[in-house]
Amino acid sequence: MQMVDLAVIGAGPAGMTAATMAAGAGLSVVVLDEQPAPGGQIYRAVASGGTARADILGKDYVEGAVLVQGLLASTARHERGAVVWDIAPLDEGFEITFSQESGPSRVAARRLVLATGALERPIPVPGWTLPGVMTAGAGQILLKASGVVAGSAVLAGSGPLLYLLAIQMSRAGAPPLAIVETQSWRDQLRATPRVLGALRGWRTLFKGFGLLAELRGHAIRRITGARNLAIIGTGRAEGLQFTTKGRTQQISCDTVLLHQGVVPNTQASRALGLEHDWHHGQRAFVPRTDIWGESTHRGIFVIGDGAGIAGAKAAVPAGELAALQIAHQAGALDKATRDKKAGAPRKRLEAERSLRPFLEAAYPVAAQVLAPADTTMVCRCEEVTAGEVRKWAALGCKGPNQTKAFGRVGMGPCQGRYCGLTVTEILARSHDMPHSAVGSYRIRMPLKPVTLGELALLEPTDAAE
Amino acid sequence: MNSAFRDLTPAQQLVPVTLDGDELMLPDGANLAAALLAYGVGVFRGTPVSGAPRAPYCMMGACFDCLIELHGVTRQACMTQVQAGLVITKPKGRDHADG
Amino acid sequence: MQADYAIIGGGVVGLAAGWGLIRRGQKVIVIDGEDGSFRASRGNFGLVWVQSKGLGAPHYARWSQRSARLWHDFAAELGAASNTDLCLEQRGGYDFHLDEASLAAKVRQYEMLREELGGNYPFEVLRSNALRREEPEIGPKVAGAILHHQDGHVNPLRLLRALAADIVARGGHILSGEHVEDVSQPDGFRLTCRSGRVVEAGKIVLSAGLGAMTLGPKLGFKAPVRPQRGQVLITEKLPKMMNRPSGIIRQVDEGGIQIGDSKEEVGLDDRTTIDTTATIAARAVAVMPGLARAQLVRSWGALRVMSPDGLPIYQKSRTMPGAALVTCHSGITLAAAHARLLPAWLEGADDAPDLEKFSEQRFS
Numbered sequence: 001m002q003m004v005d006l007a008v009i010g011a012g013p014a015g016m017t018a019a020t021m022a023a024g025a026g027l028s029v030v031v032l033d034e035q036p037a038p039g040g041q042i043y044r045a046v047a048s049g050g051t052a053r054a055d056i057l058g059k060d061y062v063e064g065a066v067l068v069q070g071l072l073a074s075t076a077r078h079e080r081g082a083v084v085w086d087i088a089p090l091d092e093g094f095e096i097t098f099s100q101e102s103g104p105s106r107v108a109a110r111r112l113v114l115a116t117g118a119l120e121r122p123i124p125v126p127g128w129t130l131p132g133v134m135t136a137g138a139g140q141i142l143l144k145a146s147g148v149v150a151g152s153a154v155l156a157g158s159g160p161l162l163y164l165l166a167i168q169m170s171r172a173g174a175p176p177l178a179i180v181e182t183q184s185w186r187d188q189l190r191a192t193p194r195v196l197g198a199l200r201g202w203r204t205l206f207k208g209f210g211l212l213a214e215l216r217g218h219a220i221r222r223i224t225g226a227r228n229l230a231i232i233g234t235g236r237a238e239g240l241q242f243t244t245k246g247r248t249q250q251i252s253c254d255t256v257l258l259h260q261g262v263v264p265n266t267q268a269s270r271a272l273g274l275e276h277d278w279h280h281g282q283r284a285f286v287p288r289t290d291i292w293g294e295s296t297h298r299g300i301f302v303i304g305d306g307a308g309i310a311g312a313k314a315a316v317p318a319g320e321l322a323a324l325q326i327a328h329q330a331g332a333l334d335k336a337t338r339d340k341k342a343g344a345p346r347k348r349l350e351a352e353r354s355l356r357p358f359l360e361a362a363y364p365v366a367a368q369v370l371a372p373a374d375t376t377m378v379c380r381c382e383e384v385t386a387g388e389v390r391k392w393a394a395l396g397c398k399g400p401n402q403t404k405a406f407g408r409v410g411m412g413p414c415q416g417r418y419c420g421l422t423v424t425e426i427l428a429r430s431h432d433m434p435h436s437a438v439g440s441y442r443i444r445m446p447l448k449p450v451t452l453g454e455l456a457l458l459e460p461t462d463a464a465e
Numbered sequence: 466m467n468s469a470f471r472d473l474t475p476a477q478q479l480v481p482v483t484l485d486g487d488e489l490m491l492p493d494g495a496n497l498a499a500a501l502l503a504y505g506v507g508v509f510r511g512t513p514v515s516g517a518p519r520a521p522y523c524m525m526g527a528c529f530d531c532l533i534e535l536h537g538v539t540r541q542a543c544m545t546q547v548q549a550g551l552v553i554t555k556p557k558g559r560d561h562a563d564g
Numbered sequence: 565m566q567a568d569y570a571i572i573g574g575g576v577v578g579l580a581a582g583w584g585l586i587r588r589g590q591k592v593i594v595i596d597g598e599d600g601s602f603r604a605s606r607g608n609f610g611l612v613w614v615q616s617k618g619l620g621a622p623h624y625a626r627w628s629q630r631s632a633r634l635w636h637d638f639a640a641e642l643g644a645a646s647n648t649d650l651c652l653e654q655r656g657g658y659d660f661h662l663d664e665a666s667l668a669a670k671v672r673q674y675e676m677l678r679e680e681l682g683g684n685y686p687f688e689v690l691r692s693n694a695l696r697r698e699e700p701e702i703g704p705k706v707a708g709a710i711l712h713h714q715d716g717h718v719n720p721l722r723l724l725r726a727l728a729a730d731i732v733a734r735g736g737h738i739l740s741g742e743h744v745e746d747v748s749q750p751d752g753f754r755l756t757c758r759s760g761r762v763v764e765a766g767k768i769v770l771s772a773g774l775g776a777m778t779l780g781p782k783l784g785f786k787a788p789v790r791p792q793r794g795q796v797l798i799t800e801k802l803p804k805m806m807n808r809p810s811g812i813i814r815q816v817d818e819g820g821i822q823i824g825d826s827k828e829e830v831g832l833d834d835r836t837t838i839d840t841t842a843t844i845a846a847r848a849v850a851v852m853p854g855l856a857r858a859q860l861v862r863s864w865g866a867l868r869v870m871s872p873d874g875l876p877i878y879q880k881s882r883t884m885p886g887a888a889l890v891t892c893h894s895g896i897t898l899a900a901a902h903a904r905l906l907p908a909w910l911e912g913a914d915d916a917p918d919l920e921k922f923s924e925q926r927f928s
Contacts, residue, residue, distance in 0.1 A: 041525055119527050131508045131520030138524035146499035147473040254469035383514045395728050396740040399599020405606040406725040413529035413861045444864050445836050453856030456846035460839045513801035538857045
């Protein structure tokens, strides 16, 4: 098996940047990404959408094409449609197993960059499993990758993505019927003291203000301080129900696009046993990394939103910093040059990160999402309710692995991606324990399902009959 | 079929696939989940736990709710590209009659 | 906290014994470990299994058979009490063989054991056509199977949950996230946990699985157990494709196909490896070719709790009277015996089973 200097998992802004720069420093690099083209979710299909779509999605999106071109022009080998499902530490380096349409392959690398990005936070509200309910991110991916837009949609939840998506849908000629937001003016007021800190990220902050101005131009109905969100409908979504100012309302629609911010996708970093810390502001676990992005396991770097949510503009400098350190460790860059080159990206990274405390306070996670009602389903795959998890907590389950054993919560094909944080929140509340002590699911290989036939192809030859 | 979604770029090369035995035309190379939604497929499967209807939720390969069968193998529709001749089956899920 | 019995270890062995003691009117506290502890009870294969057990040790075969016989009533009682369907099926189980030689060798061993057991060992050999009538998905590479009529399977996680729920419902206590650091016997037993919690009990049962390696000697046991890793795969939920379980492949009640037949001596390492999971997958596909198209959704490594001869250990402490060691690697098969028969032995009652052959004496 060939051994490359660096394997990068994920071709979003962080992964593309790290791979391109490391390749530029003379390292042999392979990039493994699930999608048919580089870009990640933020710049999904950026190189193939055409100008009409670019007009809808806007300038920030189109900028991603530069990163894609950089990667494709570099010496880094880009594996398309490559689903990574096993990563094993070797005596030196790592062995990564992935599947493409042609079947499974393995590659060994001296160092590893996990740039696996973010997932939408789980949003366990009544009816969130009904057909017609999607994440806001999904609504945006449909636009980016497929030029498909929901015709009669309500956006619900909290966070700037809702505004951006509403604008993009409006530009596409299909404005949402309403934006129903869970944060209140009190949250926004509480966030104001943090504006000063956020000013270091003024470029992004000002873009946000511009977003709000354009949104007003589209005259979309906005409701804030909404509580008790529930999707109504039998067999599929027929509308959104919510309470404001003590009054329950309903809006009929075909599609509900939910959002409560995004959280790091830690499946790979968990499976590798890296140390994680509870991030109270993000209400999520984040892998512990140093200033270069190196994790608690030597040779494994975690960068981009997967290392803590900071957005695409922060992912690029994070990718640069990781590439500098990796090139230095590989002997391709001396310490002085590394440190000199690190100054600028470090400043940009800090500026982008300085925005987050403001956003976290202004758009907090809705209370009903952190502590779902007993009858609300928390595990979509195994169809387990919050009440059942609480029942097992009362039986003494203090950790998510025990509730998993007791009631299958987290055992389905999504492997806990859309219930893990909810279960941690429920157990932390049930036992009045810190989230870090409750912990999270033990993630096992395969990171994504693989057929037994494919796995069997990797049987060691000396064991074959 | 009536779709809850609009296709902004309908003038694409269409190729034939079958869905539960019926032939339909989908845009060549398109994301299969998006193409089925735009075509008007509102429910992709019934769950194996309760038979409840499901459709795409995350569109990025993480939630596993858009599972369909392609030539007899369970696949994520949102991670699949349309090509001519795909044989697509909607998983029926648990039959309530079986309890 | 005080109780008649403190059970150290809240896996299926400790819970079954604790549940049985509560049924006999004892006050029980179960002290259970952390969320991330090694837990065979969460990683096992769910078989209630008789065949292949006790080759060369008929007393173990008898003990397994006795438990298997008790399982039906035990599951009915526990299931009703906890409102849980344990999904117990005891309609026989298979041992698949890919070649004639290994099949013939196994049959010879079973015939010998059958003789030692006075004929109570109901098995038959199914060859291609007969086997495929029973199990149409079995592929042409399988030369034949031994069908043993005393075998079966259960949902082991529901068993765990049902035992815990009914122990609590009957007034027992389960303390989780606790780690017993020290045991003294000033009068009764005094157990000090790492958290500072103290539990006092007249008697104790050490059923801590691999935890017995460190705690056992403090209580006067040899506790010669070691970890043996098994790797297990489970597929997506599939329509019914198997009528009976085998020792290496079974379809669980939820629909997933569970596969595993590895035995590795790797110490306290419960990770999975591609070499082993791929070998397991290849063998499963050889037995049931249709499985090649099934999606593997999870795999895990679990550590069996193995004694030197693979048999259970039931031992009462000589240096600390009132302490008993209970350990085995077949906690599911033996759960019924542990719930129904072991309490009498722990109590020293007249109706206690004779477990002398399972004492630690055999290792001296």
